[in-house]
Amino acid sequence: MSTTVKDLTESNDLKSIPSEYVFPTNPEVVEEAEQQIPIIDYHLLTSGSPEQRSQIIENLRIACLDWGFFMVINHGVPESLINEMMNLCLSFFDSSPDEKSDYVGKHVLNPIRCGTSFNTSVEEVYFWRDYLKILVHPEFHAPLKPQAFRNISYEYCKRTREVAKELVNAISESLGLEEDYIEKALETKSGLQILIVNLYPPCPQPELAMGMPPHSDHGLLTLLAQNEIGGLQIKHKGKWIAANALPNSFMVNIGDHMEILSNGKYKSILHRVAVNTKATRVTVVTANGPSSDAVVTPAPDLVDCENYPPLYRGMKYREYVELQQSNQLHGKSCLDRIRV
Ligand SMILES: O=C(O)CCC(=O)C(=O)O
Numbered sequence: 001m002s003t004t005v006k007d008l009t010e011s012n013d014l015k016s017i018p019s020e021y022v023f024p025t026n027p028e029v030v031e032e033a034e035q036q037i038p039i040i041d042y043h044l045l046t047s048g049s050p051e052q053r054s055q056i057i058e059n060l061r062i063a064c065l066d067w068g069f070f071m072v073i074n075h076g077v078p079e080s081l082i083n084e085m086m087n088l089c090l091s092f093f094d095s096s097p098d099e100k101s102d103y104v105g106k107h108v109l110n111p112i113r114c115g116t117s118f119n120t121s122v123e124e125v126y127f128w129r130d131y132l133k134i135l136v137h138p139e140f141h142a143p144l145k146p147q148a149f150r151n152i153s154y155e156y157c158k159r160t161r162e163v164a165k166e167l168v169n170a171i172s173e174s175l176g177l178e179e180d181y182i183e184k185a186l187e188t189k190s191g192l193q194i195l196i197v198n199l200y201p202p203c204p205q206p207e208l209a210m211g212m213p214p215h216s217d218h219g220l221l222t223l224l225a226q227n228e229i230g231g232l233q234i235k236h237k238g239k240w241i242a243a244n245a246l247p248n249s250f251m252v253n254i255g256d257h258m259e260i261l262s263n264g265k266y267k268s269i270l271h272r273v274a275v276n277t278k279a280t281r282v283t284v285v286t287a288n289g290p291s292s293d294a295v296v297t298p299a300p301d302l303v304d305c306e307n308y309p310p311l312y313r314g315m316k317y318r319e320y321v322e323l324q325q326s327n328q329l330h331g332k333s334c335l336d337r338i339r340v
């Protein structure tokens with residue numbers, strides 16, 4: 001296995017980064033956002049009056065059309081659960097190489113795997129990032145240690161799945177479809193949910209390295225919680241802007257399968273992660289997707305052969321995930337393969 005970034009930074013007094021982490025191109029600069037990133041009040045969506053719900057659905061429609069990214073506040077997932085989850089993730093990364101060895105170097109569809117960068121078997125330059133990825137739905141998996149990981153991650157994934165479901169239903173409505181259209185068409189009740197934990201240790205030369213390169217996510221909606229350290233950047237109207245999270249919010253982005261289903265109306269957003277010299281950034285992400293057997297195509301109601309021809313070919317979700325995870329992570333290259 002390749003050395004983890006964590007081991008690299010903890011075992012040496014690093015003044016410069018090893019050459020395999022140096023990116024040949026300077027990342028484009030980050031600019032000030034002209035508008036504020038959209039904020040969605042989950043409580044008003046699910047427990048507000050019918051008028052309030054309609055307003056939030058309209059806010060979601062604009063957020064999906066203009067941004068592909070929004071922050072969800074008042075989501076009801078207890079802060080204590082999120083904090084416990086973060087701490088257990090940090091303990092996982094702190095455990096001995098022996099304890100992690102069962103999960104290292106596994107196939108991309110293995111239920112639990114950990115490693116460094118994204119896919120070191122095909123990468124020439126590595127990202128400044130260690131990860132743990134676990135398939136948590138429809139079948140739940142968890143590492144044996146730390147001991148509390150199983151129960152806490154089970155609860156965390158269930159709660160974020162519920163939030164994702166409500167958001168997907170509202171987005172379905174915002175597209176002019178039945179509220180449960182996406183749920184039924186993509187069988188999301190047995191949808192694939194993946195828990196991804198990202199660790200970005202402090203980096204002595206952050207201007208030369210990348211935590212994650214520009215990419216979009218597979219699936220419908222990605223929900224991200226972070227510790228207090230920023231670093232996520234999103235591409236909005238041709239510019240990179242810093243996505244600074246509101247306290248206790250989820251940062252949510254539209255995935256490739258929402259783009260496919262909406263026939264390109266709602267686009268998956270390009271995002272990347274910058275690293276810093278000062279502190280470790282940790283993010284806990286759930287990728288919420290269709291059922292792995294669902295063949296995702298544009299919704300027939302959003303296709304009209306004269307004005308809105310289908311923009312993507314159908315592909316089974318499992319095959320898409322496998323394709324994305326076995327290649328280099330690069331922009332929207334996976335989605336590009338199925339564009340008509
Ligand atoms: O850690 C982050 O801020 C982003 C992570 C991410 O983009 C991903 O896991 O796909």
Ligand SMILES: [Fe+2]
Pocket residue numbers: 215216217271
């Ligand atoms: Fe991502």
